Amino acid sequence: MTDSLSTKPGPTAEACDPPRHSGRTTQGKNPERSREHNRRVVLELLRRGGSLGRKELADMANISTQAVTNIIDDLLAEKLLLDLGRKRTLRGLPPIQYAINPDGAITIGLEIAVGSLTAAVLDLGGNPRSVEQIALPDMTASVVLTIIGDVVARLRVKYAAPLMGIGVVMPGPFEIEGLSGVGPTTLPDWSEVDAVEALTQTCGVPVFVDNDANAAAVAEMLFGKGQNVSHFCMLYFGAGIGMGAILADQPLRGAFGNAGEIGHIVVETNGLLCQCGQLGCLERYVSLHALTEAMTRDGVIPDSAALIRLYDDRDPAILAWLDQAAPYLARMISLLENIFDPQTMILGGKMPEAILEDLIARLKIPTSVANRRLRALPRVQRGHSNENTAALGAAALPFFNAITPQLHLPQDQASL
Numbered sequence: 001m002t003d004s005l006s007t008k009p010g011p012t013a014e015a016c017d018p019p020r021h022s023g024r025t026t027q028g029k030n031p032e033r034s035r036e037h038n039r040r041v042v043l044e045l046l047r048r049g050g051s052l053g054r055k056e057l058a059d060m061a062n063i064s065t066q067a068v069t070n071i072i073d074d075l076l077a078e079k080l081l082l083d084l085g086r087k088r089t090l091r092g093l094p095p096i097q098y099a100i101n102p103d104g105a106i107t108i109g110l111e112i113a114v115g116s117l118t119a120a121v122l123d124l125g126g127n128p129r130s131v132e133q134i135a136l137p138d139m140t141a142s143v144v145l146t147i148i149g150d151v152v153a154r155l156r157v158k159y160a161a162p163l164m165g166i167g168v169v170m171p172g173p174f175e176i177e178g179l180s181g182v183g184p185t186t187l188p189d190w191s192e193v194d195a196v197e198a199l200t201q202t203c204g205v206p207v208f209v210d211n212d213a214n215a216a217a218v219a220e221m222l223f224g225k226g227q228n229v230s231h232f233c234m235l236y237f238g239a240g241i242g243m244g245a246i247l248a249d250q251p252l253r254g255a256f257g258n259a260g261e262i263g264h265i266v267v268e269t270n271g272l273l274c275q276c277g278q279l280g281c282l283e284r285y286v287s288l289h290a291l292t293e294a295m296t297r298d299g300v301i302p303d304s305a306a307l308i309r310l311y312d313d314r315d316p317a318i319l320a321w322l323d324q325a326a327p328y329l330a331r332m333i334s335l336l337e338n339i340f341d342p343q344t345m346i347l348g349g350k351m352p353e354a355i356l357e358d359l360i361a362r363l364k365i366p367t368s369v370a371n372r373r374l375r376a377l378p379r380v381q382r383g384h385s386n387e388n389t390a391a392l393g394a395a396a397l398p399f400f401n402a403i404t405p406q407l408h409l410p411q412d413q414a415s416l
C-alpha cells in the first residue's frame with residue numbers, strides 16, 4: 001500500500017467555481033440503445049455521490065426509475081454494486097441505498113520506464129492495493145511484453161476480483177521524428193510495434209495506452225484534486241514535464257496523442273541544449289531531470305531520497321535551482337491559463353512533494369484570464385505526487401473508460 005491517491009470525497013460541486021460551460025455528462029438518455037451510456041451515468045453518479053437510492057439516481061440522471069432498476073440489477077449481478085439496505089428516514093418507507101463495491105473489480109496500471117516497470121493495482125473504489133517495481137534488463141518490445149505478461153498473470157492470481165482492464169503509461173511523444181531524446185530511442189524497436197494490439201494480445205483484457213501526464217490528469221479527475229472539476233490542467237513532472245488537460249470532463253489528447261507536450265516548448269532564446277536538439281526547452285529548466293542535473297556532484301546523480309535530504313538541509317544549490325526554475329514555470333502557467341481557461345492548475349508527478357510545494361510557493365504568475373476576483377479554487381495546487389503516480393494514473397485509465405460517460409458515444413459519432 002502507498003499513501004497515494006486520496007479516496008476521500010472531493011470538494012462538492014457547489015464549492016468548485018462552477019464553469020460557464022460545464023459539459024457535464026451525468027445526464028442519462030432514455031432510449032434502450034443508450035443503455036450503455038445510462039449505465040456509465042449511474043456508475044459515475046454513485047462514484048461521485050457515495051451511496052444513492054433508485055429514485056435519486058433516476059432524478060439526477062434524468063432517466064426513468066425502471067431504467068435505473070434494470071441497470072442496478074445488472075450491476076448487482078456483476079458484483080459491481082453493493083446493496084446497503086434501507087436508509088433510516090423520519091417517515092415513509094426509506095429507499096434502498098446502493099454504492100460502488102470496491103471489491104467488485106480491479107485494474108492494473110503499468111508504467112514502462114527505461115530500466116524498470118512499475119505495476120499498480122487499484123480496486124473499484126480507487127484504493128491502491130499494491131505497487132511494485134520490476135527491473136527491465138532489456139527494453140526491446142519482445143522482452144518487455146514477456147515480463148508484462150508474467151506480471152499480469154501473477155497479479156490476476158493474487159487478486160480474485162475480475163480484472164476490468166489495464167492502463168499503460170509509456171514515454172511519449174508518439175510518432176514524432178526529431179524528438180529522439182524522449183521518443184523512440186528510449187524504447188528501441190517499439191516504433192515498429194502496435195503497442196495497444198501487442199499488449200491486448202499479451203494480457204487478454206482491454207488495454208489503454210496513454211502518456212504519463214494524461215494518465216495523471218485522469219487519476220486526479222477520478223480520485224484526486226480534479227474531482228468535480230470539469231476543466232483543469234495537470235502539469236506532470238516525470239523525467240521531463242508534460243501537461244494533461246481535462247476539458248469539459250474529457251482528456252485532451254490531440255490528433256496523435258501528443259497534446260500537452262509542453263516540455264519542448266522553447267522558453268529561452270539560445271538557452272541550454274536539449275536532448276531534442278533545440279536550445280532552451282522548458283524541461284531544461286523545470287523538470288526532475290534538470291533538478292537532478294543541477295544537483296549532481298562529482299558524477300554522483302542524486303536519487304529522490306538524496307534530493308529530499310538536500311532540500312531538508314536547505315542546500316543553497318537546490319534553493320538557487322528553485323529560484324531559477326519558478327519564473328519559467330510561472331510564465332508557462334499563465335500561457336496555459338490563457339489558452340485553456342481552466343478552473344485550476346494541478347501540479348504533481350515524481351518531483352518530491354516538499355520540493356514541489358516550495359516551487360509552487362515561489363511562483364509569481366503573470367496576469368492571465370485566471371485573474372478572477374471570485375475564485376473558488378486555487379489558481380495552482382499540488383496534486384498527487386510520488387514515484388508511483390504514473391502507474392496509479394495508468395490504473396485509472398480503464399476506470400475512466402468503463403465508468404465515466406463519454407460525450408461522444410459510438411451512436412453519437414455516427415451522426416457527426
Ligand SMILES: [Zn+2]
Nearest residue numbers: 264274276281
Ligand atoms: Zn527539447
